[in-house]
Amino acid sequence: xxxxxxxxxxxxxxxxxxxxxxxxxxxxxxxxxxxxxxxxxxxxxxxxxxxxxxxxxxxxxxxxxxxxxxxxxxxxxxxxxxxxxxxxxxxxxxxxxxxxxxxxxxxxxxxxxxxxxxxxxxxxxxxxxxxxxxxxxxxxxxxxxxxxxxxxxxxxxxxxxxxxxxxxxxxxxxxxxxxxxxxxxxxxxxxxxxxxxxxxxxxxxxxxxxxxxxxxxxxxxxxxxxxxxxxxxxxxxxxxxxxxxxxxxxxxxxxxxxxxxxxxxxxxxxxxxxxxxxxxxxxxx
Amino acid sequence: xxxxxxxxxxxxxxxxxxxxxxxxxxxxxxxxxxxxxxxxxxxxxxxxxxxxxxxxxxxxxxxxxxxxxxxxxxxxxxxxxxxxxxxxxxxxxxxxxxxxxxxxxxxxxxxxxxxxxxxxxxxxxxxxxxxxxxxxxxxxxxxxxxxxxxxxxxxxxxxxxxxxxxxxxxxxxxxxxxxxxxxxxxxxxxxxxxxxxxxxxxxxxxxxxxxxxxxxxxxxxxxxxxxxxxxxxxxxxxxxxxxxxxxxxxxxxxxxxxxxxxxxxxxxxxxxxxxxxxxxxxxxxxxxxxxxxxxxxxxxxxxxxxxxxxxxxxxxxxxxxxxxxxxxxxxxxxxxxxxxxxxxxxxxxxxxxxxxxxxxxxxxxxxxxxxxxxxxxxxxxxxxxxxxxx
Numbered sequence: 242x243x244x245x246x247x248x249x250x251x252x253x254x255x256x257x258x259x260x261x262x263x264x265x266x267x268x269x270x271x272x273x274x275x276x277x278x279x280x281x282x283x284x285x286x287x288x289x290x291x292x293x294x295x296x297x298x299x300x301x302x303x304x305x306x307x308x309x310x311x312x313x314x315x316x317x318x319x320x321x322x323x324x325x326x327x328x329x330x331x332x333x334x335x336x337x338x339x340x341x342x343x344x345x346x347x348x349x350x351x352x353x354x355x356x357x358x359x360x361x362x363x364x365x366x367x368x369x370x371x372x373x374x375x376x377x378x379x380x381x382x383x384x385x386x387x388x389x390x391x392x393x394x395x396x397x398x399x400x401x402x403x404x405x406x407x408x409x410x411x412x413x414x415x416x417x418x419x420x421x422x423x424x425x426x427x428x429x430x431x432x433x434x435x436x437x438x439x440x441x442x443x444x445x446x447x448x449x450x451x452x453x454x455x456x457x458x459x460x461x462x463x464x465x466x467x468x469x470x471x472x473x474x475x476x477x478x479x480x481x482x483x484x485x486x487x488x489x490x491x492x493x494x495x496x497x498x499x500x501x502x503x504x505x506x507x508x509x510x511x512x513x514x515x516x517x518x519x520x521x522x523x524x525x526x
Numbered sequence: 527x528x529x530x531x532x533x534x535x536x537x538x539x540x541x542x543x544x545x546x547x548x549x550x551x552x553x554x555x556x557x558x559x560x561x562x563x564x565x566x567x568x569x570x571x572x573x574x575x576x577x578x579x580x581x582x583x584x585x586x587x588x589x590x591x592x593x594x595x596x597x598x599x600x601x602x603x604x605x606x607x608x609x610x611x612x613x614x615x616x617x618x619x620x621x622x623x624x625x626x627x628x629x630x631x632x633x634x635x636x637x638x639x640x641x642x643x644x645x646x647x648x649x650x651x652x653x654x655x656x657x658x659x660x661x662x663x664x665x666x667x668x669x670x671x672x673x674x675x676x677x678x679x680x681x682x683x684x685x686x687x688x689x690x691x692x693x694x695x696x697x698x699x700x701x702x703x704x705x706x707x708x709x710x711x712x713x714x715x716x717x718x719x720x721x722x723x724x725x726x727x728x729x730x731x732x733x734x735x736x737x738x739x740x741x742x743x744x745x746x747x748x749x750x751x752x753x754x755x756x757x758x759x760x761x762x763x764x765x766x767x768x769x770x771x772x773x774x775x776x777x778x779x780x781x782x783x784x785x786x787x788x789x790x791x792x793x794x795x796x797x798x799x800x801x802x803x804x805x806x807x808x809x810x811x812x813x814x815x816x817x818x819x820x821x822x823x824x825x826x827x828x829x830x831x832x833x834x835x836x837x838x839x840x841x842x843x844x845x846x847x848x849x850x851x852x853x854x855x856x857x858x859x860x861x862x863x864x865x866x867x868x869x870x871x872x873x874x875x876x877x878x879x880x881x882x883x884x885x886x887x888x889x890x891x892x893x894x895x896x897x898x899x900x901x902x903x904x905x906x907x908x909x910x911x912x913x914x915x916x
Contacts, residue, residue, distance in 0.1 A: 281617035281641060298908045299915030358771065367779050385709060388781070389765040468772065472763035473715060473914040480911065486610035487907040 265501060272494035283490050291495030300480060304499060307477040310391070311459035314398040318406035318455040319448055321399070326410035326447075327440075331419060342411070345404050353401060357468040360397050364388040364469070389471045397465035402458045406451030413447020449515040457504055574599045575829065575836040578621065579629025580607040582680060582816055582855065585848045592848075596839025598832055600627075609634050609898045616643040622823035626833045629679060631718075632667045632815040633740070633898035639670040644819045646673035651834040654841035654861060661889055662858035665815055667897070676817035677837050680849065681858045683811035683888040684719070687777060687792050688784040691801040698807050699727035701784050703753075708762050712776055712785035715766035717910040718898060722812050723786045725750045726894050730809035740897035747902060751909040755916040777802060790854050810892030847873040856885045 272291050274283040295301050329341050348356060363369050366383035374380045386392060417440065425435040441448070463478040470476075477500055484493045511517055577583075577600040584602050585592065593599035603625065605612050613634060615621040621628075622643060630638075638644040649655050655663075658678060668676035688696045693707075702711050702723070713720040725739035728750060736746045757763065764782050767773050770791070776782050777795045795802035818840065824833045839845065843865025846857030851873060856862070863882060866873040900906060 281614050298911040300911055302915055303911075358775070361772075361775060362779070365775075365779050366781055385764075467715070467768050471765060472712075472758055473766045473910075473916075475911070475914040480914075483907055483910060486608060487904045488610050488614055489904055489907070 268494050268497050268501070272491055272498045274491055274494075276489060276491055281488060288491070291491035291493075292499075294489070294492045295495060295499070300496070303475045303480050304477060304496065306475075307460055308503065310394065310398070310476070311456045314395055314402065314459040315406070315452045315455040317395070317399050318403050319410075319452050321403060322406035322410050322451055323448070325407050326414045326444075329407075329411050330414035330417075331422075345407050348401060348404060353462075353464055356401055357397050357464045360393065360400070360469055361388060364393050364396070388469065389474075391470070391474075393469035394466050394474065397469045398459045398462060401462070401465065402455045405454040405458055409450035409454065410444060410447045413444035413450075417443050445515045446517055446519050449511045450517055453507065453511060453517075456507070460500065460504070573597065573832065574601055575627055575824075575832050576601050576603065576625040577627050577629065577836070578603050578605050578625035578821075579627075579818070580605060580631065580816055582607070582853070583629040583818075583849075585845065585852065588848045588852075592839060592845055595844050596835065596842060598836045598839060600836055605630070607631070613637055613641075613643075613899070616821070617641040622821050622826075624823070625821055626824035626827075626829045627836060628819045628821055629816055630819065631898040632665060632676065632678075632817050632896065633900070635667045635675045635817065635819060636670055637899050638819065639673075639675050643822055644675055645822050645825050645830075646675055647677060647820050647837070648834065649674055651831070652677070652838045652841070654838045654859065657859040657861045658841060659858045659860075659886070662815070665813075665817075665895060667815075667895070668817060676819055677841070678815050678858050679818045679837075679840055680816040680855045681813070681889075682789065682815075682855060682885060683813045683893055684786070684788055685807050685811050686784055686805040687773075687787045687789075687795070688803055688805060689777075689780075689801060690803045692783045696784060696803075696805045696807075698731060698805075699723055699786070699809050700731055701805075702786060703727065703757055703762065705760070705762070707784060708760065709764055710783045711762065712764050712767050712782045712787075714773075714786060715768045717906045718896060719812065720754070720766070720786065721747070721750055721906060721909075722894060722896060724754055726807075726809045726812065728753060730892070739894045741900045742902065742906075744902060744905060747905055747909055751913060755913050758913060759916050793854060806888075806891070810894055811888050812896055813889065813893040814896040843868075847878055850878060850881050854881065856881055858885075 271283055273287050273289070275286040275288045275290065276282075277284040295304070325341075325345070329338050333341060361368070364387040365371070366385070366388070368388070370387055371380070371383040374384065375382075421439055421443070422435050425439045426432070430438065460476075461478055463476055463482065466474050466476040466479060477496060481493050481496055484496070508517075575598055579602065581604045584604065589600055589602060605628070609631060612621070612628075612630060616628070616638060628638075628644070635644065655677065662678040662681055665676075665678055668674060668678065686696060686699065686701065688701065690696075693701065701707060702713065704711075713723065721742065722739045725736050725742060725746065728734040729736040729739055734749060736742065736749070742750060765776070767776055767785065767787070770788075773785070773787050773791045774794045776785060777791060778798050778800065789804050792802050792804045818837050820830060820833050820837075824830045841857065841859050841861060843859075843861035846859060846862035847865050847869075849855050849857060850862065860882070863875060863878050866875040866878040
């Protein structure tokens with residue numbers, strides 16, 4: 242048995258175990274413990290109280306709405322990222338590709354806080370959009386629902402996380418030979434038919450990877466919701482924060498565990514269905 | 527959820543060097559902890575005090591001057607101003623191993639004393655305490671079982687920020703709940719403030735049976751939160767704001783015409799040319815204080831004497847002048863004015879006096895004290911979730 246690969250992988254594996262698996266395991270175990278007001282910490286009295294509390298005060302609706310919001314954002318990002326990746330791969334030369342990819346990374350150059358905050362200035366009552374609408378005579382008064390609404394939250398999330406969908410798709414497109422599209426069109430398929438029957442199936446791993454990246458980021462975000470959402474708008478991370486503030490740790494851990502289970506399930510299902518690992522394969526199809 | 531510091535010129539500048547310094551400190555702490563040497567005593571220099579407080583209390587690059595005057599050098603660490611994690615870290619974590627003096631929002635003293643995480647001050651070792659305004663000494667949270675656990679260090683009172691050019695004069699929290707202002711008002715995204723404002727309104731103007739707006743019973747809390755939920759579902763609130771920048775933006779960009787909030791937002795709005803006023807509501811103000819507490823760890827390490835000298839220094843005048851100049855907040859003592867008069871080139875005495883009189887005038891009327899840790903604090907959170915999800 243060749244021990245060199247094992248030795249090489251040992252340290253990153255150990256790091257993943259210590260920094261990833263162990264904390265997650267602790268979160269899982271602690272979610273069944275009980276808060277102890279005497280010590281202000283938790284004690285190992287096993288209980289489902291944390292999970293039970295999720296059903297109270299409408300907390301479960303926050304979990305569901307967060308997952309829906311994250312899924313919607315991820316789907317929208319993938320839809321927007323697909324033509325971008327197409328343009329980068331099929332329509333651009335090497336130099337333009339570099340420029341386009343650099344432009345896509347621009348959101349990362351600013352703080353997530355500033356990104357979200359700037360949308361308030363764009364979508365607000367005196368913002369650019371409302372001013373333009375009124376100047377064009379399309380509205381007589383500012384449109385209130387542009388800001389402090391689910392619409393604003395989704396705009397903020399898409400703007401923040403779109404690059405996370407673009408890059409896996411670019412990677413997936415790299416593995417698609419332009420000859421395949423040409424062959425499909427030679428055989429009589431129109432552009433859209435070639436895209437739907439050839440390009441989409443061949444890039445499915447990239448589509449899912451992009452969806453997953455954005456989904457995870459959006460599900461864990463809070464700034465966009467707090468800055469752009471309506472009065473008291475919530476999302477899982479805001480709820481966890483609220484709960485931690487009053488030292489209800491078992492509940493915070495229970496919420497986190499449920500989110501982890503959902504995300505792990507999504508990864509496993511996606512991998513089984515779309516072969517995420519193939520995204521990093523060498524061969525061109 | 528809680529009061530965030532109003533930024534000063536230097537407060538927002540965390541440079542690479544500072545980050546590296548923090549990383550270095552963190553690394554040192556980890557290394558010491560790993561060797562079983564986590565006790566601060568081993569690393570502490572003589573004449574220093576580890577001050578773990580809300581950033582509101584930070585005077586940044588003025589600490590060296592403070593150290594020269596007080597003869598004690600504070601090592602300031604921002605505690606994040608989130609009392610849940612702060613109390614947990616004191617009760618069950620390592621905060622008492624690392625810090626000597628805490629600076630927290632009022633209301634936490636009861637819980638911290640119960641946990642034996644803090645110990646009483648010896649007022650005979652804080653001569654400047656005599657100069658503290660008497661009504662500030664009377665804040666209920668400061669004493670537990672007759673012992674002095676908190677020293678009032680920064681005090682102010684909050685109410686409503688509003689646009690008189692649009693609304694005329696406002697003198698009641700009723701404006702926040704007035705259907706005529708539907709969609710044009712906001713409250714803070716924090717039960718610690720919004721619940722008490724609402725309770726004050728219901729108690730004083732609607733004659734609802736509320737005993738202490740800062741410490742609501744289960745039924746009182748239900749009454750208050752149902753009222754808020756109804757107004758939220760009616761579309762009364764444009765948003766619930768979070769933090770200084772958002773508060774300023776709501777006013778500056780005319781998103782709201784009235785909102786409950788912090789007075790410095792008014793000053794910022796005026797700086798931007800807006801006509802903004804701070805109401806003196808008939809229901810009273812929400813008083814709040816950041817109090818300094820003596821951590822048990824200081825007593826264990828033998829640094830309690832230094833901690834007393836440090837807190838005496840906070841009340842000595844220079845700190846109050848500096849805090850007033852940088853943030854418009856007041857240390858409740860006339861020592862500020864004495865210091866300004868003795869150093870008129872550094873601090874304008876008339877400005878210091880004006881600020882003091884302004885705050886005193888607020889407290890001359892009705893004030894209900896903010897309570898960072900009401901008895902039913904977990905129930906507050908549960909109701910706040912209901913409000914969010916309504």
